[in-house]
Amino acid sequence: MLWLKRNLFFSVSLLVILGFFGYGCFYLYSKWDESGTIQKSLEETDANLKKIYDSSGVFPSKTNIDIIKVQAEQLKSFVADATKIKARVEFDARITPSNFKTLLDNSLADLNKQAEQARIPVAQRDFSFSAIKPLVSFPEGSVGFLAEELADVKALCGILFRSEITSLDNLRRVPVCKPDLDAGGSLDYHTLTGRTNEITGDAVSVYLVTFQGFSESLASVLDNLQRSPYGFSVHLLSVLPGSPMKAPAAPAPQPFGQGAANTAPPLTRNAPVQAGRAPAGPTGAQGVRRLETLADEKAFKVAMIIEIAKPLVAAK
Template sequence: MTWVKRNLYFLIACAVAVGLMGWAGWNLWVEWGHNEDILTKLDEQYGKLTNLNNQKPQPGTPGGKVDNIKTAQDQRKQLQGLLAQGTNFFQRILPIPNPESGRVTERDFSATLSRVIDQMQRDATNASVIIPPNYAFSFAAERSKVSFATNGLAPLSVELGEVKAICEVLFQAKINMLENLRREPDSPDDQAGLQTDYLGLEDKSITNDLAILTPYEITFLSFSSELASVLGGFAASPYGFVVKTVNVDPASSGALDLTPMDPGSAPPVRYAPPPTFVPPTPSQSADPYSSGRYGTPSVPDRYGSGPAPGGVPYRGLKGGSPTPPPAYNPAAAAAPAAVAGSRGPQIVLDEKLLKITITLDIVKLLSNEPKAAPAASKGRGPVAGAAPGAAAPGAAEVKPLAEGPATTPRPQ
């Protein structure tokens, strides 16, 4: 005990040193395990880097001759520019009415609906398009109402704008007759309407991560040229019209005559196919002087081109049997030889009226504000005069990805 008392401070220092050494050993063991884990992760990342370097194309060196990472970033910017240009052709159709406050009232919708239906009827008359009498363009249930369901005004205003946009394409194509237009019933007021104005329960709007797809079905009568104009109008429209199916059937005889007109309205101008050339028969073209000049075959007989007339025969000054002068027959002298087998042009296409049913979707993007806004082109196709595969306007020039191995030293 005497030694302990004399070396007390030394013993305390030794005890503290032993404790510190134990604590240091514990930390060393723990950090050694962490170091092993980090080294394992480093080996995994190095393996991925080696795999990327051995691929073709490979990342390359930042700032070097081959820098495929920057090239990929430029290509991403180009794709964003193309996406921004594509949104210009999927513009939203403005609802009718479209107040600044965004809230559609019953009074505004009732007055606007009557005005828009009347305007579309006048547009159909001006375009010589036949429509059913007093047609409401699938809004017959709402046409005579002044009170509507509160939760149905906004969907109805959107559908009214879309129906008007569809009819503008049809009237611009000058179809012969608009038979029917069907839409999705979105309002409780549609339950009291005609079933022919609405699609079935299986045809509903589809919403995905990018857009809302609203179905429509239109049935009209026209010829093939008007059908081409309708499809071209949908393709050139700035709105997202996507034609799904086109069903073409021959129209029934007298389909346009079965539709009565409103009292006091002018009869619509109906399209008629161009006249067909009827080739003449050989009997009609064999004698152009007899039948062509005089109109009837019997008239030339009065002027000497027919058989010798009866009556007193011609007598000369001397005796003997009279010798009549030879009769001149212009038909026999100038009649052209009939061409054997001449039938005229052959009729290849006989245009008939068609009954056409088109189902389409209107694509409404959830966000029409692109993140990148490069210069937008006015046409849907490539820029005029640009070579195939050229970059879009406003997009950065993109270099192709380079190939070749790159050596990357393993970090120590």
């Protein structure tokens, strides 16, 4: 005890040193597993790098990097050229409300006239503008967006009518103003939103279309969309059984040789004649040739999501 009192400073220093030594041992032990995990990760990274350097495939050499840069420039040039080819659906973004009201009435009347001339039943006589048509004043800032959608609908319906569909059941657009939003349960709208193409910078508008037709009508719709100067693209297509209607049937067979109008058999390239003939009749009468039914196609219902890519117009 006397020695401890005489060497108090030395004793305290020894205790502190022993404490630090114990803490160091504990810290080393606690970090041992972490060191093993880091070492394993380094070994895996080193092995992956060796695979890249030792592989005979793509290697991030200067030559390959230069090739990628050239191809990236070619891709940018291709996108720029493709953007120039596409035409924007023309509309007046600065149209006045009064002029838009006149344009809307005239456009809807013209679309209905086109449908009647093509003998295509249309379920929506207002073509998704039923909430807008009765208005005489429009929310501030909405006329330009409505004029743009009206131009899109006219272009889209023109393609559908030219494709000789059987009927136009539904056409939906994006709600762009308060009257559209207030008609929440209407079949004129969908919940999809437009977007901007990150590569080309095009603004993309989305429309949902449902119509009935035959396989030829569907093929014609897709072909006309592809041939259109506007940036139409189909992103989803669903086909379901339609209403019970059949494709136009061949005319009823008539006996030949019984009048001046039937001097030649009405044979066609697309309607082969059946092999058999009717039993021979009186002298001078010929057998009856009947047309063979090659297909009995029934109409089906088509629902598709159509996007319109519109090149951005520089502000004037």
